[in-house]
Amino acid sequence: MNKYAERIYNGIIKENPSTVMILGMCPTLATTTTLINGVGMGLSTTVVLVLANVVISLLRKVIPDEVRIPAFIVVIASLVTVVDFLMQGYFPALSQSLGVYIPLIVVNCIILGRAEAYASKHSVGLSFFDGLGMGIGFTLALMILGGIRELFGSGTLAGVQVMPSAYTPISIFVLQPGAFFVLGCLIAIMTKIMNRKKKTKAVEAATVCPSSGCTGCASSSHCGRRIFEETAKAGLKDQVKKTETMTNGGEQA
């Protein structure tokens, strides 16, 4: 995997801002009442995130270390203002339903976090892909959240009736507690998948075996490969023989 694709993967799965790093919870919980709102919020944050990462990466050698946070904020705030006006001009309905959360992207900790942790230390190209990966990860999480909440909370998906007419909407899903329920389940599923991946990786890492067989191997407990089991058994037999001869020798003496 090249380093640009790795950035994208990192943002979507490994360090997903919503489900792994639990950042930017305010828009995540507050705006995901419908699928459209979730996607809209995610995409506008992505635009700001990518542009902010690029601009800050370009300026990283110019900005003095002592005033870097105010400088980042100025850059981010300018970009958010542009996005806010564009949304008001071209998507007035979405802008209205997202309300104050669009201007609030300024204080979204994902954007400042990436600027501080990544863009201010890496090249423009990498920062661009980092912002893109994080943005897509955030958008996907918000899309899933918004989709589930809209489906169960109002029986629709993107405004289209999906559930049969006999279905009674469970309105708690579009209220604040529902956001926490769905997000909690999403985080749990994500953690489960990540843990499973870690286990398979640990097995893969054990392919290079030490010459002494499984007895001296650190990963013998979760290795589970037959070939190595056999060598381990052989090694164990050898050891048993050795100890037997030793104890026998001791008795004779």
Next chain:
Amino acid sequence: MNETIHVSSSPHVRSKVTTRYIMYLVIIALLPATVFGVYNFGARALLTIVITVASSVLTEYIFEKCMHRTITIQDGSAALTGLLLALNLPATVPWWMGILGGVFAILVVKQLFGGLGQNFMNPALGARCFLLISFTSMMTNFEYHGESAATPLAALKAGEVVNTKDMLLGFTAGTIGETSAIALLIGAIILLWFGIIDIVIPGLYILTFVIFISLFGGHGFDPAFITAHLCGGGLMLGAWFMATDYVTSPITPKGKIIFGILLGILTGLFRLFGSSAEGVSYAIIISNIIVPIIDKYTIPRAFGKQKEKKGGAKV
């Protein structure tokens, strides 16, 4: 050599009181109210009760089976949760709402937090509030003898005169188990008699509530008004059966006093100044959430330990 020998130091305290004993005793104590509920609201109430209990027990079984945990359905706690939830629902709710409530109570409120003893709020009340928020219109649609009727509390809030004798006996509209104060009091006496519950929490709850109502109710100390408030709504069911839940009430003596007073004030506040006529369930689950803090700050002083001296304080 398969036998495990447990060795512990003396004294060996033995008690026949098990979780199972307590749970079944509480279920028995709830029977008068349950039977009256079925008599009052008909077969539909019975159906709701059966569905809710079955859903709770089944959810517990399936979850524990899937998670490879010890199956605990025989201890009766899931059945009790289901029964309490059913008694908190109007008889008119559709069948799937009972199932949904049972699943929510056991799965979300109880099992996801670690099972019996780990739940941070009363599962039955958690599920009731979940249903109340989700399906407000169906949860507040009360029928009595086939006609839609207002609960006595709602009538009281609207300024109408209510029949306190009917409220005491239970011939009014409401949820399945809350209407008859007498039936609930019989259950409460059973629990007190067998030492299952302590009078402190429900006693202080009701006392504080009475004081609050007399001070701010606008009727002064009017016995009829106070009796109506005491017998109406879920106060009796909540105070005796749900505020006393071992898991979600404080364990320290001082904590119990604080808990009871807090419940009384919150219930009064919600009933008199809230938009809804009823406030017992919210009062109890909000207090449930505060319980860990109450317990933390009311740990009693160990015997023989002195208070930290502040300028030569008394020993």
